[in-house]
Amino acid sequence: MGEEISNKQVILNNYVKTSVKESDMLLRTSKIQLKIPSGCDGAVLVKNLYLSCDPFILLRIKEEHYIPPYKLDCPLIVFGVSKVLDSSLPNFKTGDLVWGHTRSEEYSLIKDPDILFKIHDKDLPLSYYTGILGMPGMTAYVGLFELCSPKKGETVYVSAASGAIGQLVGQFAKSAGCYVVGSAGSKEKVDLLKNKFGFDEAFNYKEEQDYNAALKRYFPDGIDIYFESVGGKMLEAVLSNMRHHGRVAVCGMISQYNIEQLEGVHNLLYLLTKRIRMEGFATFEHYHLYPKFLEMVVPLIKEEKITYVEDITQGIESMPGAIVGLFSGRNVGKQVVVVARE
Template sequence: MGEEVSNKQIVLKNYVIDFPKESDMLLKKTIIKHKVPEDSLNSILVKNLYLSCDPYMRNRMSKREDSYIDSFTPDYPITGYGVATVVDSAHPNFKKGDLVWGITGREKYSLIKSPETIFKIQNMDVPLSYYTGILGMPGATAYFGFYEVCSPKKGETVFVSAASGAVGQLVGQFAKLSGCYVVGSAGSKEKVDLLKNKFGFDDAFNYKEEPDLNVTLKRYFRDGIDIYFENVGGKMLDAVLLNMKLRGRIAACGMISQYNLEQPEGVHNLFCLTTKRIRMEGFIVFDYYHNYSKFLETVLPKIKEGKITYIEYITEGLESAPAALIGLFSGCNVGKQVVVVAHE
């Protein structure tokens, strides 16, 4: 039947209405069998190492009918991307000792019953935590969103919002590798400095210090924007629409500025889509996972050659997970927010 071990879990206490708080989550002590139950075909039991904090998780904290993604269940562990090591497996593709990344629980040990979004980690010569970010879901989001949705061409102008985040910092670097001019926005001087000095953006600004985003964008894009990689929504999108070029493309990746509002802000300048023949297209990385290996083959060498850099903001211990997740929405983190549960 298997030995029982103590487990710790971060569970959702109740559905969140507006701005999430640490107290919406709870640390719960439980016990778990240290083996996959015998009747559980295809399950794997993992020990979690790194947990990813991603903006989309906010949408799962609310009770939403008809959402693109299931809501979390109160009193059950919050789930999300992470890196883990396999402790026991009833699945033919995984064996004890394998390192994996994918959807796991915010807990010490997770029994994953349908490991459809679990990928085996083959390359261990980069930090394992990278599989929560640059080599995981956010990295693939940046890669497929930029190359497949934005169709960049050399010499085009690119604007990225939330540019120092897990996705944004990569989009900017992909844009530079594609011969584009790229400007990013972020919410602090420190982040703006990173964009310019570490990630190689041509320019960057702190949106919190800009009273009129339309004027700001005109300053950085005198002839307009070809590609907008949209991570924030709301007022920024409205200002961008006024500054897009003819036949521009907007990849609607996320709208973090809107997730904590009960009623999203109104966007007024959509007629620009018509007058400028703009294509605005939403996408979700799930739809591109079948090409994950292509992404890895492109990006992994660039990391090893130092042509792409990545900044993580790591906090220690499962106990820090609620604050780390909430910090995304107040902009505390600089770079990809990761929580270490265990180092091995």
């Protein structure tokens, strides 16, 4: 038997129908053995260092949705960066640093480490593996390059552009020689897009009465590529402003996550008349491309050709507030919770 220590956890208290509140999650302290129990083959015991707050969490806090919900009274399954304390798998050793699926707690026994990657390059901040070097970075890469194949001189629009994924999509598109415009929900975020991330233009969608008119202002000749994270009225406006043979990569539809009845979308006729290709994707189906992604992005980071902004909170007790803040625009950049230092 290993040493038994306390383990702070954020557990799901209630399922929600619309918006999530901090009271829908509770902080609980349990006990955990710092050794894998006998007979628990194929498992990894980790100490969580950084936990990631991502919009998909809300979908799993809903009891009825298109992805399986979290279990009540249990920690949330999230992405994180962790240190291996014990392992019954040959490819993970004690002391290894890993990123991937873990749980919202200080220590986790991961019995299904299918999405768990060993961290080899330790020259970069470990927190980056919750973002630019982890799932958000892969999402930006797959949606833009694998689905949309940007060409030099094309026009790219990114909604939710200051978030963990959007900020990368815009910079990747710029590196491919595209004209890039992003939208965000505050002047601070718009300034960030233009002055830090190098977007050609950006606008505050909350100040626009007519999305269609706003897009015509920034894309007088139309949009070649749209990286979709919002849905609803924004998607309607984009479809009417797409160019022939345009491509839409559907990463998310955050405007639909907080409402009980999903909205319908008009303007779908343009998919036909403009021969637009619109495709949703799930990043976990593309993790075989992770080495290819690293070959592209690591040099960009080390040569300071790409910028990444994180919004970091301290302590696992800050996680419920950080998750709620995602849906009120409170965070600027990738929302990360520091649980412990290595």
